[in-house]
Amino acid sequence: MDQSNKTTWRPPRVCDNYWSEFKHCKSLSNRFHHYYTYGTTPSCQQWKEDYYNCREWEKHKGTEAKEELQKSERNRVAEQSKFTPVWKLRQDPPRDWHLPLNQDKPQDS
């Protein structure tokens, strides 16, 4: 990646969002929902580390904090894309989405 715009990088999320995700993750209701879905308890520690790295970067602009944060977020994205989709994604939306309704639509499917 081109590093010439070092000064324009900022954390992917606002630091407070990491903290609110952490608190939400640890809440009783979220732990219940996680068990109800996956049969395990959620691990929330990463949100807390991300919050500290975020604050650390805000204070000192260090590369270590930045890289830790990026690594963590890239992991999250990878987790969300671990599956092979069943269908092909479109390049353009369906052509008839915006067409007006036919008043006398023929009865076929």
Add this chain to the structure above:
Amino acid sequence: MDQTKEEDFGYDLFPERRKGKYKKGSIAESLFTFNHKCQVMLQFAMETSPYAKLLLSAMKSSGCKVWKDRHFSCEDCDGTVSGGFDAASSQIVLCQNNIHQQSHMNRVVTHELIHAFDHCRADVDWFNNFRHLACSEIRAANLSGDCSFSNEVSRFNFGLKQHHQECVRSRAIRSILAVRKINREEAEKIVDEVFEPCFNDHTPFGRIPHSKKDAKFAYRDYENRDRYYANL
């Protein structure tokens, strides 16, 4: 398997669609009937449900902006069905005679918008590919709140550990059986084949929204997605 009955793709559940006309009612009808109540609840859902707002925003970004009057239709339906997505006309059908509470409307709107979203962003062959149909039904049951603990309890389906997944599986099978003439074994087999990739596809939420708070966080993430991807 032999299909002795002609496939009608579930259109028999939505008799007003069969007539092939999209009729407009009288003013009295629009003010004092289930139709009016349906329209009001739909408007409220679109404006206040974080699930619906996120999906509407995602659809707009995908080039399928949703117009309430064009893409939603409040109609009377058969049986206990609550709604449907008609890919042929690009419309979401809401069953005005079966939806009587706002929370139910919110859930049905979310469920059908997930189908519409899949229709918009992917090449979904609704009528001929059962795997595609199953995948969208799994996603809709998973992400709309259909299978929340409280909804399941209200159906007298008591389960805790991983029950969410069982619910998603059985509701997807049920939805397929309602609109296609195949037998239960076939439906189960197809759902099992596509369960893993489809259960784990949380687009556009980025998570399974179990509560309004989850949905609000998901909506927040969605609004900030440009900043997020630019700084990965």
